[in-house]
Amino acid sequence: MDLIRGLWRKHRRKILVTTTCLGSGYLLYKLYNxxxxxxxxxxxxxxxxxxxxxxxKTQMKAHFDNIQMIADITTLPHALRRLSIRIxxxxxVSFIMETLSKGKGTLAPSEKLHLWNELKILSFTRMVLxxxxxxxxxxxxxxxVNILGRHLYIDTATGLTxxxxxxxxxxxxxxxxxxxxxxxxxxxxxxxxSLISNIKSAxxxxxxxxxxxxxxxxxxxxxxxxxxxxxxxxxxxxxxxxDYLMMAQDTTMSPRDNPTDGSxxxxxxxxxxxxxxxxxxVLTSTEFTNVAEISLKSCTVALVEEMEKQTGxxxxxxxxxxxPQIEKTVPEISAVPEENRxxxxxxxxxxxxxxxxxxxxxxxx
Numbered sequence: 275m276d277l278i279r280g281l282w283r284k285h286r287r288k289i290l291v292t293t294t295c296l297g298s299g300y301l302l303y304k305l306y307n308x309x310x311x312x313x314x315x316x317x318x319x320x321x322x323x324x325x326x327x328x329x330x331k332t333q334m335k336a337h338f339d340n341i342q343m344i345a346d347i348t349t350l351p352h353a354l355r356r357l358s359i360r361i362x363x364x365x366x367v368s369f370i371m372e373t374l375s376k377g378k379g380t381l382a383p384s385e386k387l388h389l390w391n392e393l394k395i396l397s398f399t400r401m402v403l404x405x406x407x408x409x410x411x412x413x414x415x416x417x418x419v420n421i422l423g424r425h426l427y428i429d430t431a432t433g434l435t436x437x438x439x440x441x442x443x444x445x446x447x448x449x450x451x452x453x454x455x456x457x458x459x460x461x462x463x464x465x466x467x468s469l470i471s472n473i474k475s476a477x478x479x480x481x482x483x484x485x486x487x488x489x490x491x492x493x494x495x496x497x498x499x500x501x502x503x504x505x506x507x508x509x510x511x512x513x514x515x516x517d518y519l520m521m522a523q524d525t526t527m528s529p530r531d532n533p534t535d536g537s538x539x540x541x542x543x544x545x546x547x548x549x550x551x552x553x554x555x556v557l558t559s560t561e562f563t564n565v566a567e568i569s570l571k572s573c574t575v576a577l578v579e580e581m582e583k584q585t586g587x588x589x590x591x592x593x594x595x596x597x598p599q600i601e602k603t604v605p606e607i608s609a610v611p612e613e614n615r616x617x618x619x620x621x622x623x624x625x626x627x628x629x630x631x632x633x634x635x636x637x638x639x
Contacts, residue, residue: 349415349455351611356462357407358608364470365400367393367601390486390594397597397604398481399474402502404607405577406473407461407518409569412617413626414519415458417556420634421549422454450546457520457550465518476506486594492587495596496578503570513558520554556633565629572623573616577603 370393374386381389461469480502490498507515556562582588585599611617620626 353458360462360466367396397600398477401600401604403473404604408607409573420630421552424634454549461519469518473506476502488593489590491590492578492582499574516557565625568625569620576619
């Protein structure tokens with residue numbers, strides 16, 4: 275016992291230091307072990323999140339591609355058919371051409387000149403009208419289906435990831451969905467008369483110095499069409515052209531769609547109103563205007579190039595001889611989507627693809 279006490283007194287400091295080091299080492303080991311486990315758990319969680327993110331991105335990409343397909347094979351063909359019929363009903367070019375053909379040698383010079391000038395204005399009006407309306411309608415419908423598709427995807431995903439039944443989630447009503455998509459017919463049913471009138475005014479302003487004997491080349495025809503589009507788009511209030519595509523903002527909701535009695539249809543009306551307002555916000559954005567301008571210019575170039583192939587326009591052609599060629603080429607603009615090179619051109623523009631990718635993902639445009 276005395277020996278142990280002597281050893282303790284003699285080596286107490288060393289023993290305490292050794293014991294402290296051993297205890298600290300064990301504590302550090304436990305802490306390190308716990309930290310390592312935490313890191314491993316965190317890495318697993320991050321890996322799971324990355325995996326889930328990849329699944330969500332894949333699902334959204336598939337849904338996005340499906341939405342574009344729906345626009346191409348369902349909504350757009352229907353709207354284009356109605357639009358083509360309305361343009362043909364409102365602009366009667368064939369009657370004037372027939373009158374000129376049958377009246378050779380019998381029409382008075384003044385009467386003949388009047389008919390040719392009228393034909394000039396109507397042919398350019400029909401060409402620019404078809405170019406603008408088909409381009410803008412295709413972009414408008416794509417805006418619609420991407421906004422609706424994003425809302426439906428989010429609503430469904432929310433329903434599947436919560437404890438609520440899907441029927442209990444605040445989904446977009448099917449009737450609202452139908453109303454929203456069929457509003458694409460507004461241009462054909464309501465917007466066409468005033469659109470024709472204003473495009474015709476722009477045509478008259480740009481063509482007032484051009485005579486029937488004037489020679490046009492590929493370049494001058496392209497410049498003329500773009501000038502008409504510029505005059506039309508810049509005349510009136512900013513974004514005035516949106517009202518040809520959809521109802522004016524103060525009339526988008528009828529009393530039936532926006533009740534004030536607190537009924538369940540009030541919620542339905544609000545959802546529809548939200549979709550319409552979001553669409554208008556997109557159409558009046560600077561980004562959409564830029565995409566529309568790029569699309570219109572690209573389609574103008576493609577149209578003039580098509581006419582050049584058929585007529586030898588590059589060498590120059592008198593305006594009077596060019597008009598019948600315009601009439602032959604214009605129907606191609608409103609052809610069915612699977613045969614419409616102009617719609618394919620718009621779809622393939624990088625700026626258009628980028629715009630709708632951002633719109634669908636709800637990122638800043």
